[in-house]
Amino acid sequence: MATSYLQIEQLTKSHGDRMLFSDVTFGINEGDKIGLIAKNGTGKTTLLSILAGRESADSGTVTFKKDLRVGYLEQTPVFNPELTALEVCLNGNNTQGQAIAEYESALANTPGTDLVEAMAKMDAASAWDFDEKIKQVLGKLGIDNINQKTGQMSGGQIKRVAMARVILDEPELIILDEPTNHLDIGAIEWLEDYLKSSRVTLLMVTHDRYFLDRVTNKIIEIDNRKIYTYQGDYSYYLEKRQQRIESMTAEKAKIQNTLRRELQWMRRQPQARGGKAKFRIDAYHSLESRHNQINLQDKQLELGVKSAYIGSKIFEARNVCKSYGEKKLLDNFSYTFARYERVGIIGHNGVGKSTFIKMLQGIIKPDSGSWDIGETVKFGYYSQEGINLDSRKKVIDAVTDFAEEIVINNGVHYSPMQFLQHFLFSPADQQKYIDKLSGGEKARLHLALVLMRSPNFLILDEPTNDLDIVTLGILEDYLESFKGCLIVVSHDRFFLDSIVDHLFVFEGDGIVRDFPGNYTEYRAQKTSDTKVNIPIKKETATSGNKPQRVRNENKMTFKERKEFQELTDEIDQLTRECNQMDIIFQSGEAIADIDKLALRYQQIKDLLDEKEMRWLELSEKS
16 A cells, blocks of 8 residues: 555635635645646645645645655745855755765864764765766756856746755655746756656646656646546546546536426425425425536636738848857848748757847847848737736736727727636736736736737747646647747747747757757657657647647648748739730730740649649648
8 A cells, every 4th residue: 555645634725705725635645746737826836835834724734744855846936145056955955965064064173063973974975976966957957057146047047946956855755836937848858757767756736738748647636626636647637537527517417407397396386385395495406506516617718819910021030140248149040931930949048049039029139130020010929027017006907008998800899808808817806916916817917918919920938837738728729720920939848749830949059950840850850860750649629738749730831831822922923924914815906926925824824723723732731
């Protein structure tokens, strides 16, 4: 029988009059690797914080196995700004760091310390090369300067230092809140391999679906304040959750039919209903209660906004160069962007991905070279820094400041209140102050403010960091039908596989490579150094979630999109030439070189037939 590490009994927590979760009960056993799934704003981070002892519950109990070593990675770690990355890791809850501290104290002749005893503890803890181990783990997570103070680091760098510290502490149970945020793909894959192969027990919240699928062996879902447990990975969870929803839908339909008949009976009883009929009245109310408990509304984010018209000219980059000191980010980058192109940008942190998209929009100027942007291009920019809003304002007031009326979808008018409801902000939620919103709710608000302007060129810089899995699935559906251009910087491999046609791979030292495929194809080729045919997996839509999928053969590739655009232009040109010849032939005037003109006319007709046939073939693809 597996050893129980943690038992949670009837845990309840609310913020003000808002109930986050109620009577939550589940256990964690040795060897469990659990993914916790719930919508934004339902208390995932709060639950982890309670388990880590940082917050208290309103009621219920949390019981750990005696002397259990627990590590906790919070969503936004905070350290003494004067400590270096090395010192943060040394000051963790690890025996090596403690042994090193005692040894250094003994070397300094601190009273009450014994050098021989300290050296013995160093031997017992294998601490002599611990600083080298720290350096290795930090390096794998993208921190190369171990002596940099945390006060000089970005939030993402601090998160990576905190992750390293948790790993180095070697706890028996690790609690992780969004561990993949701010990690580049290489670091994510290293962490994925570490957690998968390690014997550590794990409870984590993450939106990274590949990470969930490859690391977890159990999924716990909080839905409508209830707990559902699935013994399997993320793909298994999707399948079983769909079965649960179908079963609940069937049950609700059956109850509705019974209630309809019972309601008719109730309405036929004009007087007090006592005696033999009382059991039926009680049964009716019991049935009504069961019906109300099966909550299948499952509100979803509605992204019915459309893009503005975009012309054939998008942008052209000509010999763009950008450096910061000796660090070269772009070196003579040239590229002509086509209509409806979808590009993913990947690369290690610090190689210039965010700088690239800011240069494209004119936020940052290149050192040399130029960007030529089409006149019809209307950028929509979702930045990883978030949007600068007054945190003291209410949600509805912040949106009204941007626009008192929102016009989208070919002239459909919305008030700010109506528009926000499409993004799951109920009238009550709209009265919240911005500083009281969860990270996911702020991300949804940011997305609403970007899309309300109906952009035709979306630039998304790490859009997956704070959105829940359901919202991500709906965003992917929206982007698949988005009639515009897209550039996305993301470390979310599933997200990249779902929406991009090709990749800009930032390799460092100013080198940008164009890879004609999605991330899974890129990873396969990088591993084998040969082109790999990736098998197709059939999709199953499950409440906005999608299983892993790669290239859809019924979807245009990047090259086919370019060919389709070229065919459109060629057909337009040939049609114009053909129409001009028709005018000449119908004029009744004498025509010089009529044989030559007639031959050209027939050639154009043949070309049009050929190109229109190919255009139709490609247009069948989504």
